[in-house]
Amino acid sequence: MLDHRHLDHDGVRLHYVVAEPAPAPAPAPADADAPAGDGPGTVVLLHGFPHFWFTWHRLIPVLAAAGWRVIAPDLRGMGGSDAPADVEAYAPREVVDDVVAVCDAESADRVVLVGFDFGAGVAYDTCYLEPGRVRAVIGMENPFMSTAGSIPPLEGSAMIATKHFLHLHYFAQPGVAEADLAGHEREFLTRVFWALSADYHYLDVWQHPPGSTYLEALPEAPPLPWPWLSVEEMDTYEAEYTRTGFAGPLQWYRAMDVSWRARKEFERQTNPVPYYFLYSEHDPDLEGFHGRDPLSKLGRYHDDVRMVRAISSPAGHLMHLEATEDTHRELLASLEDIAAHVPG
Template sequence: MSDHRHVDRDGVRLHYVVAEPAPEPAPTAGSPGTVVLLHGFPHFWFTWHRMIPALAAAGWRVIAPDLRGMGRSAAPADVEAYSPREVVDDVLAVCDAEGAGRVVLVGFDFGAGVAYDTCHLEPGRVRSVIGMENPFMGTAGTVPPLEGSAMMAEKHFLHLHYFSQPGVAEADLAGREREFLTRVFYALSADYHYLDVWQHPPGSTYLEALPEAPPLPWRWLSVEEMDVYEAEYARTGFAGPLQWYRAMDVSWSARKEFKRQTNPVPFYFLYSEHDPDLEGFHGRDPLSKLGRHHDDVRMVRAISSPAGHLMHLEATEDTHREILTCLADIAASVPA
């Protein structure tokens, strides 16, 4: 069972879910500890609803926050409120509220950036970090990311630029939440080649660039699960979540502080063969560059089943198995 809880930090109300470890955990669980699951967009804590009971059954306490701007957490209007320092302090506030000292962070999409920022800013609070799909956060170059995205968007549609324009996506997607979520989930999956959206011309809307999706249910997503996603985004809208894109320059500038520093925390990485982030957003052969960004690379594991960006939904059992393999190594080799 998962409990829904809140904590207030400097006027920002944060929602999170907690699941306690099973009374009789699996024998391979190792030492008890706390795992914090950090989601991306367009998600909220619910994206982990399959993983939470699996980790708890293996003896781990699980905390799954809604990142600020998403789900039931507050959505500050100022992009400066989404800086690395602010979102890292959110993670610490949730951990402090639950008495969790050094935790294992699992980060996916924007959540991977939060996890890596926590490793840089508060390494003493992180026992280990497991990255999913996103291997590192780039700070290279002299052009801020929003400016660079605008330059790319002069040649073809690019979601980063589309989302960065205040008010545009909110207006386009209002009342079409289910259509957008269904089509973007399908486009990000192994059933479609996501980078084909770049074939659409500048000025296209995201819905114009995304492919039509087959009717639900899919082999990896149920109608009922999409109902939950639709209800949440119909309730919140997209203004808060899209602040994460509009704050990209803020984050890029803040990360200059540790541009030349590597992550000192033990690092594990899990990826899928058809992930569009690895293909298009981290440069050439990003897996060969992990050592430039992380001091202590413990494991790099690919899931065996076909999956795109949403590995934990598309290949749930394989993803859980690999996550638990990483956690077993952490329990055995990294002090709590």
């Protein structure tokens, strides 16, 4: 059962859900006097865009059934959390402090972070800025956050966008995307989910000319339900983004230069926290946004790489939705290793 909670942190109201671990089975008679224990620990699930806590709704009961306590926040700007208007409010320090505040409110000292998309960046930033609060980190799809080069990412995106459509530049322009997408929430969400999946090659959107809108660049999507997404799940996404609009979530893109500059402070450091990585072979982020052969570079960013695994089923960026059972199995394998070998 999910418990929806709120926390006021430095003027930002944060929403998150908590799932308590399933009761442990009764000990065998020979172990009747053995202590019950507190379970393997707490997992914090960090989502990306265009998501909110609900993207984990299939995973949360699986983790709870395995004995883990689960916390799934809405990152600031998305879902039920406040959306500050200043891009500086989305800097790594601010967002990491949100994670720490939620953990403090739940008396969770050393947690396992699972990060996907923007949430992976939050997880890695937490490892750099608050390593003592993180027991281990599991990255999904996005293996590291690079600050390579001397050109801020939005400046570089603007240069690329003179040659072809690029969503980073489109989203970075204040007021443009939210105006285009207002009233088209379901169409956008459906098209972008389909485009990011293994059913389409996402980088083909780059074939569209400069000045295209995202809806013009995205492919038509077949009617729902799909084998990996139900009508009811899309109804939930549509309702939430119709309620909130896109202005808050898009601050994460508009703050990319802010985050890039902040990360320059620790670009020569490596993440000291035990690191696990899970990916899908058709992920467009790995193909187009992390340089050549990103998996060979993990040691440049992470001190203690424990496990790197690909799911076996075909999946694009939305691996936890497209190949749910495989993703859950691999995540549980990582968590079992953490429970056995990483002190809590």
